[in-house]
Amino acid sequence: EIVMTQSPATLSVSPGERATLSCRASQSVSSNLAWYQQKPGQAPRLLIYGASTRATDIPARFSASGSGTEFTLTISSLQSEDFALYYCQQYNSWPPRHTFGQGTKLEIK
Amino acid sequence: EVQLLESGGGLVQPGGSLRLSCAASGFTLRSYAMTWVRQAPGKGLEWVSAISGSGDNTYYADSVQGRFTISRDNSKNTLYLQMNSLRAEDTAVYFCARPGSSTSWSLFGYWGQGTLVTVSS
Numbered sequence: 437e438i439v440m441t442q443s444p445a446t447l448s449v450s451p452g453e454r455a456t457l458s459c460r461a462s463q464s465v466s467s468n469l470a471w472y473q474q475k476p477g478q479a480p481r482l483l484i485y486g487a488s489t490r491a492t493d494i495p496a497r498f499s500a501s502g503s504g505t506e507f508t509l510t511i512s513s514l515q516s517e518d519f520a521l522y523y524c525q526q527y528n529s530w531p532p533r534h535t536f537g538q539g540t541k542l543e544i545k
Numbered sequence: 546e547v548q549l550l551e552s553g554g555g556l557v558q559p560g561g562s563l564r565l566s567c568a569a570s571g572f573t574l575r576s577y578a579m580t581w582v583r584q585a586p587g588k589g590l591e592w593v594s595a596i597s598g599s600g601d602n603t604y605y606a607d608s609v610q611g612r613f614t615i616s617r618d619n620s621k622n623t624l625y626l627q628m629n630s631l632r633a634e635d636t637a638v639y640f641c642a643r644p645g646s647s648t649s650w651s652l653f654g655y656w657g658q659g660t661l662v663t664v665s666s
Contacts, residue, residue, distance in 0.1 A: 437607065470652055479640055479656035480590065491654065523590050527651035531604045532595050534651040539589040
């Protein structure tokens with residue numbers, strides 16, 4: 437099983453500033469990496485797929501990069517609605533046990 | 546409009562069983578692989594099980610292998626998760642999820658609202 441490790445567990449950032457979240461895979465997942473955002477009481481929302489492609493209707497302030505085992509999600513100029521939980525997920529493995537990271541909580545500083 | 550509606554959650558004793566359902570609408574269910582994802586209280590997302598569009602192929606996380614069974618009835622537009630030998634650590638909100646593309650097994654663009662399963666005596 438591919439283990440996904442996210443860091444930091446909690447990130448405190450002020451509105452208007454930039455946030456950088458990291459995700460590491462225990463083995464290469466190529467570019468088969470997605471990012472999700474989850475707000476309290478809601479289902480996750482797909483933000484990024486293919487390691488760097490924004491999903492439909494995702495604002496341009498969300499960007500992502502990486503390949504292999506190291507990935508980054510960057511949110512420039514944080515808005516109030518961006519404070520949430522963020523998860524990475526690999527979808528490279530077959531059988532399709534597409535594991536998630538443990539999440540990063542982005543909180544207001 | 547794509548909609549996924551889970552049901553069947555509740556309180557069950559350790560060792561007990563429960564069957565979750567996910568009613569799909571707004572799309573042709575048989576065209577999509579479907580997945581169950583769970584989230585324990587205050588914890589992260591855990592991939593649980595997936596099933597091919599036809600139902601011929603099923604996959605499970607090690608943590609539920611041998612205890613849970615995923616199935617689907619495409620004629621009823623419904624996905625199921627039969628959960629047996631339940632443990633306290635199975636307590637979670639269970640989501641059904643659909644990929645955005647019929648060729649994908651992940652990239653979950655659509656989620657249900659979740660149903661809470663509590664395993665406790």
